[in-house]
Amino acid sequence: MAVDLYHFEPNANGGKPLIALIEKGVAFTSHWVDLLNWEQHQPAYLAINPKGQVPTLVHDGAIITESTPMCEYIDEAFEGLPLRPADAAGRARMRRWCRYADEFLGPSLSMVAWSRFIGPMMRQRSREELDRALAAIPTKERIKAWTKTIENDFPPEELAESQRRIAFAAGRIDAQLGQTPWLAGETYSLADIIVFNMAAGLPSFMAERINAQATPHLLAWIERVGSRPAVREALAYSRNSLRPIAK
Amino acid sequence: MMILYTAGPVGHSLKVMIAAAEKGLLLACSPVETLDLEHYRAPLAMLTPTGGLPVLVDDELVLTESSIINEYLDESREGPALMPTAAQARWRARTWFKFVNEDLAPAVSILAWREWGLPALSASRRERLRTAVESIEAIERRAHWRQALDGFLPAQHETAEAKIATVLDLVEQQLADGDHLAGPAFSLADIDALPFIEPLRRLRPALIAAHPRTDTWIDRILERPAVAATWSGYRDDRWVPGPELIRWG
Numbered sequence: 001m002a003v004d005l006y007h008f009e010p011n012a013n014g015g016k017p018l019i020a021l022i023e024k025g026v027a028f029t030s031h032w033v034d035l036l037n038w039e040q041h042q043p044a045y046l047a048i049n050p051k052g053q054v055p056t057l058v059h060d061g062a063i064i065t066e067s068t069p070m071c072e073y074i075d076e077a078f079e080g081l082p083l084r085p086a087d088a089a090g091r092a093r094m095r096r097w098c099r100y101a102d103e104f105l106g107p108s109l110s111m112v113a114w115s116r117f118i119g120p121m122m123r124q125r126s127r128e129e130l131d132r133a134l135a136a137i138p139t140k141e142r143i144k145a146w147t148k149t150i151e152n153d154f155p156p157e158e159l160a161e162s163q164r165r166i167a168f169a170a171g172r173i174d175a176q177l178g179q180t181p182w183l184a185g186e187t188y189s190l191a192d193i194i195v196f197n198m199a200a201g202l203p204s205f206m207a208e209r210i211n212a213q214a215t216p217h218l219l220a221w222i223e224r225v226g227s228r229p230a231v232r233e234a235l236a237y238s239r240n241s242l243r244p245i246a247k
Numbered sequence: 248m249m250i251l252y253t254a255g256p257v258g259h260s261l262k263v264m265i266a267a268a269e270k271g272l273l274l275a276c277s278p279v280e281t282l283d284l285e286h287y288r289a290p291l292a293m294l295t296p297t298g299g300l301p302v303l304v305d306d307e308l309v310l311t312e313s314s315i316i317n318e319y320l321d322e323s324r325e326g327p328a329l330m331p332t333a334a335q336a337r338w339r340a341r342t343w344f345k346f347v348n349e350d351l352a353p354a355v356s357i358l359a360w361r362e363w364g365l366p367a368l369s370a371s372r373r374e375r376l377r378t379a380v381e382s383i384e385a386i387e388r389r390a391h392w393r394q395a396l397d398g399f400l401p402a403q404h405e406t407a408e409a410k411i412a413t414v415l416d417l418v419e420q421q422l423a424d425g426d427h428l429a430g431p432a433f434s435l436a437d438i439d440a441l442p443f444i445e446p447l448r449r450l451r452p453a454l455i456a457a458h459p460r461t462d463t464w465i466d467r468i469l470e471r472p473a474v475a476a477t478w479s480g481y482r483d484d485r486w487v488p489g490p491e492l493i494r495w496g
Contacts, residue, residue: 006273010466064335064444065342066342068341068343068345069338069341069342069344069345070338072337072338072341073334073335073337073338076334076337076338077334077335088319088322088323089305089319089323091318091322092308092310092315092319095312095315095318096310096311096312096315099315099348100310101344102349103348103349103493106496107493107494107495107496108494108495110495110496111494111495113475114495139413140409141409141413143291145248145495145496162494162495163388164386165387210394213335
C-alpha cells in the first residue's frame with residue numbers, strides 16, 4: 001500500500017489530512033510543496049493535481065483532492081481510530097461544522113492571512129519572477145487571487161467584513177464548545193480537526209476579540225486538540241513559512 | 248414524521264425533495280413564503296439562523312444544508328442506497344457536493360435571479376422587500392438581499408459565468424467516464440447537481456449545447472420516475488437569491 005501526501009504548512013487545508021492520517025496511524029510519505037515558491041504550479045505537481053491546489057493524497061495510484069472530502073475518504077479507506085461519530089445525526093452535525101469552516105470562516109480567514117502574510121512576502125520578489133509565476137497558474141480564479149495579493153488590492157471594507165466574520169465564527173464555535181466537549185458532540189471528529197486547522201491561530205491573529213475572556217471555551221478546546229499526540233506530530237511538519245515580515 | 252421546510256421545488260430544496268422521493272420517504276413538506284422573508288422571522292429563524300433553506304426537523308435534530316440532509320436521510324433511513332459503496336466513489340460524490348454548493352449553486356442563482364426572480368417582482372413588492380430585508384439579522388444575508396434587489400454587480404455576474412463554465416467542463420469530463428457523476432450508478436451527486444444544471448438549458452442554451460454529454464445526462468436523470476414526479480412542480484420563477492459567492496479562494 002502506497003500513501004503519499006503532498007502538502008504545504010500544517011494549517012488551513014494542508015493540516016487537515018495530515019492530522020487525519022496520523023490520528024489513524026496510517027503510514028505515509030510526506031511531500032512538501034513550496035507554495036511560496038510556486039511549486040504547486042510546476043508541471044510535476046500539475047500532473048498530480050491539474051488545479052494546482054494543495055493538499056493532494058495519492059493512495060495506490062488514486063488521486064484524492066479537496067481536503068474536506070479527502071478527510072472523509074481517509075476515515076473510510078483506512079483502519080484505525082474512527083474520526084466520525086458512529087450515528088447518522090452525529091455525522092450530520094460534524095459535516096455542518098466542516099461546511100461552516102470551509103464556506104464561512106475559511107475564506108475570510110484566508111483573505112486576511114493572504115493580505116497580511118503572503119502579500120508582503122511577494123512584494124519583496126522581483127517583478128520578473130512574479131510575472132513568470134503568474135503566467136504558470138492554471139486557473140483564472142487563482143490568477144485573480146494571486147494578482148490581488150501581489151498588488152495588495154484589498155479594500156479596507158472587505159478586510160473589515162472578513163474580520164467581522166472571523167470574530168462571529170469564533171463566537172459560534174465558542175458557544176458550541178460551551179455545550180459539548182467536541183464540535184459534533186461527545187466525540188472528537190473530523191469537525192474538530194478541520195476547524196482546528198483554521199482556528200488554532202486565531203488567539204494570536206485577533207487577540208483583541210478572541211481571547212480567554214471573550215471566547216474561553218474556544219481557547220480551552222484549542223489547547224485540548226493541540227495537545228493530542230497526533231496533532232503535535234502533524235504540527236511538527238511546519239517549516240514556519242508564514243512569519244510576518246517586519247516593516 | 249419528519250418535517251422539511253422548503254422554498255418549493257427549486258434549487259437546494261428540490262435536491263432534498265428528490266432524494267426523499269428516490270428513497271420512498273414520507274416527509275411533511277412545508278413550503279416557506281420566501282419572498283415574504285418568512286424564514287428570517289420567528290419561529291422559522293430559530294431553526295435556520297442564517298435563513299438557509301431547506302431545513303429538516305427530525306424529532307430533536309434540526310438540520311440545514313441540503314447535501315448534508317441528503318446524506319443524513321440516506322444513512323438513517325431504509326430505501327435504495329443513494330451513496331456509492333466504494334470509498335473512492337463516495338469521495339467523488341462529496342467533491343460534487345462541494346463544487347455544486349460552493350461554486351455552481353451561487354453562480355446559477357445569480358443568473359436565475361436576474362432572468363426570472365427579479366423581473367417577476369412587481370415594483371411595489373420590490374419596494375416592500377427593500378424595507379423588509381433591513382430586519383434580517385445575519386449581516387451578510389442582509390447585504391446579499393440588498394444587492395439582489397438592486398441587481399447583482401457586473402463583477403459578480405462575470406464571476407458567476409466563469410464558475411458555471413468551469414463546473415460544466417468538469418461535469419462533461421466526468422461523464423466521459425460513465426453515465427453518472429460519482430461513477431456508473433446514480434447517486435446523491437446527480438441529485439445535487441441537477442437542480443442547478445437543468446435551468447441552464449434556458450439560461451445559457453449555447454453553453455449546454457457545447458456540453459453534449461451533460462445535455463444527455465440531464466434527460467437521463469429527469470426520466471427517473473421519482474425525479475420526474477418531484478420536478479413536475481418546478482417553475483423558473485420560483486428562484487430567490489441563493490447563497491453568496493465564496494469570498495476568497
